[in-house]
Amino acid sequence: MAGLLHRRLRLRTALRWMSPLSTASPPAVVRTLPPGFSSSLLQTPRPGSCGVRCRELHAGEERPAPSPAAAPERRPFSRVTPEDLAFFSKIIPGRTITDPDILEASNVDWLKSVRGFSEVLLRPQSTEEVSHILGYCNSRNLAVSPQGGNTGLVGGSVPVYDEIILSTALMNNVINFDSVSGILSCQAGCVLESLSLYLEDRDYIMPLDLGAKGSCHIGGNVATNAGGLRLLRYGSLRGTVLGLEVLADGRVLDCLATLRKDNTGYDLKQLFIGSEGTLGVITAVTILCPRKAKAVNVAFLGCESFEQLLQTFQLCRGMLGEILSAFEFLDRECMRLLNTHLKLANPITDCPFYIVIETSGSNPTHDEEKLHKFLEEAMTSSQVIDGTVATEEAKIKALWSLRERVTEALTHDGFTYKYDISLPVERIYQLVTDMREHLGNRAKSVVGYGHVGDGNLHLNITSPTKDPDLLASIEPFVYEWTARFQGSISAEHGLGLKKRNYIYYSKANLAVALMGNIKTMLDPKGILNPYKTLPDNLQ
Template sequence: TPSPAAAPDRLPFSKVTQEDLDFFKKVLPGRTITDPDLLEANNVDWLKSVRGYSEVLLRPQTTEEVSQILRYCNSRNLAVNPQGGNTGLVGGSVPVYDEIILSTALMNNILTFDGVSGILTCQAGCILENLSNYLEERDYIMPLDLGAKGSCQIGGNVATNAGGLRLLRYGSLRGTVLGLEVVLADGQVLDCLATLRKDNTGYDLKQLFIGSEGTLGVITAVSILCPRKPKSVNVVFLGCETFEQLLQTFKLCRGMLGEILSAFEFLDSECMRLLNTHLKLPNPITDCPFYVVIETAGSNPTHDEEKLHNFLEEAMTSSLVTDGTVATEDTKIKALWSMRERVTESLTHDGFTYKYDISLPVERIYQLVTDMREHLGDRAKSVVGYGHVGDGNLHLNITSPAKDPALLAAIEPFVYEWTAGCQGSISAEHGLGLKKRNYIYYSKPSQAVALMGNIKAMLDPKGILNPYKTLPDNLR
């Protein structure tokens, strides 16, 4: 039997004809790509785990162009795969068959920035790091940050409701995104691009599109509330002997660093081994079973350093942490952060990676890694745990020398049953995409899934937007 993650049969969408290409070329002259070599990168996902066979890549620059394309595709029953930076990790960002790829890469203009309120409005294809650099020059920062910042786009971030490294401090995009402009499947432009903090005029429709993974509409512009750039940033890298001590360190940290705490992340010694082996990144402290990266961000360096000093003294004297190092200077801060941010990259060098992104009650998060190691024995090459402790979000990753269906069958549904047993979520932040769509019932009641199906049918009656993704196969 095929795995529930395997692609379903191709649905009866139309195939692209010469007449269709002529239309696209008229609307997007020079930006309708059919050269297979140029399309290759857009057909394969970042993990190189899934690939599609699209023969057409469209690169609109304006909302009006997106609208014309979707109106046409809807009338012709042509399937469309919206694509941002293609850094998604659940097989949602590339076509499954021959869906047309609609890339937002050329929609990269900043529209407005208000230096008093900190509200930024930009097109969906702006790369996250470019937005961060733009804002830093104006003494602001983006409310989200992730390892893929150099490639991922704000539209893709919103479409996946990306979490990342700053969620603990600034909350999720569901709070910081103030407005969206979205083109619906039939080409209608839905202008919800408000820049208001408060707006209770009925249903908050933009929320439907946050985390909808390209299945309900194409996000063309975003307005987002940005925090002031902190005047003082410190990063500490600590080692703990047990996960219990790591949790106690988190508790202490919240009590003693409270208002300046901006991140609390962890990795285990297996991650450290991969960083050392594959990326030649040396361990900045002595070897320990667990490592934490704590970041503080505040407005007064003296105040912050004093608080941090007191916290570290307490953590050391109560033997919660074994060793540690502190960074206040930018280069060292970046170097310490890369020990956490580059775990994902180190895994790709270790082998084919099976990725799980789980929300659990924080005290349970490492138990899943231990249980999985025991369950798999020597069938896996590496079993590693890292993630966003502050958000109760574990990244459990398992590698093997090559794709291994027997190993996959040993991991799934074990991992999902384990998660459901703790009322956790089988996708904390990466979404469902192609790979996880049929496991949705482990985390959502069937009435809720059915309602999702109704919403999809209302907004995209022909199902042309990102078919085979997010919704389980039984709803099609």
Template sequence: MKFKHHQHGKLQSLFAQMLKKPTQTRLFSAIIQKQGYPKTPLNTTNKQDYCLPSFRNQKRYSTTVKKNPSFKQVSVEDISFFESVLGKQNILATKDLGGDCELTDLDSYNISWIPEFHGASKVVLLPTSATQVTVVPQGGNSGAQGGCVPVFDEIILCLSKMNQIRDLDHDSGALLCDAGCILENLNNYLGQYNLTMPIDLGAKGSCHIGGNISTNAGGVRYLKYGSLHGSVLGLEVLSDGTIINNMSKLRKDSTGYDLKQIFIGAEGTLGIVTGVSILAVQKPAFVNVAMLGLNSFDDVLKAFKYSKNHLSEILLAFEFWDADCMKSSLSFHKFQNPFSQNYSFYVLIETGGSNSHHDEQKLYKFLDEAMTKGVAANGVIAQDFTQQKKLWNIREGIIESLVKTGSPYKYDLSIPIGKLYDIVNDVKERLVNAGVYNEKVSSNEHKPLITSVNGFGHIGDGNLHLNVVANKFDKSLSQHIEPYVFEWTSKVHGSVSAEHGIGIAKPNCLKYTKSPEMIDMMKKIKKTFDPNGILNPYKVLPQ
């Protein structure tokens, strides 16, 4: 593979030139954005292939946003300037700005994959290297909190063309790459050298590593490899016109402030992540996948404790979901149920190690104890890669099935593990008492507004994805759910965002997890890095 290296002098001079133009500076209320639909880098000449239907009547935020009047609208003159920097072939613009696009042609950039979040940007910039990035943020369009789409008509800066692998240190496992590299492509590349990425997501075929880092994404390998705060070795970031190049391959470096950490999870509000140095991990030689059927959430917790005792060093993932999630995924995707009967809860376990016989023995011992003690009512073990993929497809297909068959109110929560599922039951009871939900209603009867209240997530790191699935978004329904969910989470000392970030959906909810002093400090940091407020505006911090 050919590696691409960057020279940065051009970028600094261009950004300096932009800052000398007040009208241009205010223009760049740019947005962190990455193309999230195709599984290969976007071919902009075929952009219409990825257009989505317009969902402009489905916007729903927990935060009310007013457009900043200091940001000017894009003009034809602005487009001419962009063309002088990037070239016309790397710009998508609407016809009123001299481009070739209708506004709907940009829907796959303006609308997140969860269509409740959308904007009306008329311009998409597609730089091919850091030397062409003249202004701010960028992230992934596979996000769930609207952090990667415009709120109004902000310019979209899409890094999908910055998709080159720069270097791989075979001794340390340090991978250096552009921020626009698709996660699955990185995994495939590393697989040639018996390495793998320390992060794995259901959206791996479309999400970009820069967006993963900008949202501090978690995923199913968090249990084994931990947070990106530990895996990221260095970053290349564009902030105020200065390229902060800290593409380090070192695992240990205690010289001064660890600046990269402040950009991890900042969602592009402090700077654009253009390059990444991340520590790849050894790829397991042998992988086993098992699925269990369980009768209660208490049994799920017991199974997790057993898995830590018996599987410990080879345990890669421990995922759970309830009966409603199972029904939704199987029904929507037409998957075959691996069990002959239904259960209240399901668990998927993945192990990975270097000794096939040893790993299988440990897994079978775990399953034997779980079944003998009545913790697991049933269980299956995949016999080959195809069966492993089928089991994983059920788990990874949950969120798509919920989004495409209803209007889900989605909550990404960190909750103490012992109380993880309590909120699902409490929300159910609250909505039943409010008369908007009846889980016993048959499919032939008149259904209330809510069709399902369910939960799934990552047991090992206390991350619950709570979903209240409605027939449609409704203001009267929202008040039964919010702020109750956030207040409940705060009372158990949880977090209102475990791995999806804040985006545009939750800035006003930050107070349920962070103290006023912490939020004030965040605002000071934002002011330092972005005094004009032009980096992914309206996101993360309350106005």
């Protein structure tokens, strides 16, 4: 195939130009602050006049009042007492953490954009322990912030005030894997990449993959209905998650079925998928895993326009059909940031748009033939102007890193305003263009990348420092633009703390009111991940 490709494409080895070798994981939590981020925010806060280390300090910094993203008033939950700590220490001896240094990493999100002031971190190992903890917290009216790998991007995974952090980090056992059906059962704290490695040894893969795989927990993935890079092929977690074990008031809701089909009553687990820990704490998951492909190819291509990129997508779907497993894009600005901040080189000619196409199939010869025919057609019709293909694992990883490390490159570019938008696929880049025009030279960078196959744009805007004026220019412009085309203001990141009040741009009043009823039904005291997901009028 390489010979054929050489006729039309400048086929290069992917590793030659890639330095340093990328990893698919996000960087470990960085202690140095990104430019524009006030260091005072990360200092241990003084107790506020309300007697608790107080969220308002940060909220005022993060969004100028009365921005809808500013945290609401602390609700009248109980405060943790020495007696509470004694109780927890009895249930989970040695795993009730109050050391401020250890707590720091759990109080601050991955982006270092929000922080809470919790003084207790609990690390249960079993469902039974979680049950005891939540039963107690309910009876004591103590608020709880469930936490997985803390890789969320909307401030949903850290406390806002002094909520108890309930970490799933020590609940990381595989319960069972059935190699006939491909159904995996595991505890919620299993790291996605660990599960992927576990399954690869057994000729299966996880049905989801995302940049944060080295840190994120499967429980968090399910709680946020994570999308990622394989959704195009294997569908959403709503189809692949077969069962959940969930706790709210301490009682175990066992929906941990290991069946592909079950129509006995309402599908309760769906309520918890994507509820961001506000309805219950997921303690175990069963998930349907696809077979590992015998052949994987990755092509990195360049296009002159977004219209050509869309034509390539259509051609690709027709010609690659059932072996297409990803169709991702990044724009020229993303490539510039990868070059500048991560020293990743562009493996092909400079282009306005780049595509990452992945195929996964059961027959290497067939897949190569399909891919070759597609590439030849794409080049002949001038939809694609340059490209490179990788079939070896290391080279594939290197090509993928150009897409996966954009988020990381952005953190080095300045303070980043992040938007995760669903739109009809033909509209997705128009938002980037319109935003650039709208902002003029007020932003440092305005970049677009994401999952073309899912109609999901990641729009990111950077600024040398946090800039309330810039923010006021972006919002509500971005939400109004999205709503005008019936898009979603959060495709896969969720609402968390940061986006909770923008829900009405994508959901009707009646729908939001109904969500409030569901919250009241499942968590009547509202102790589970308060101030998140639902708008302030329903908190």
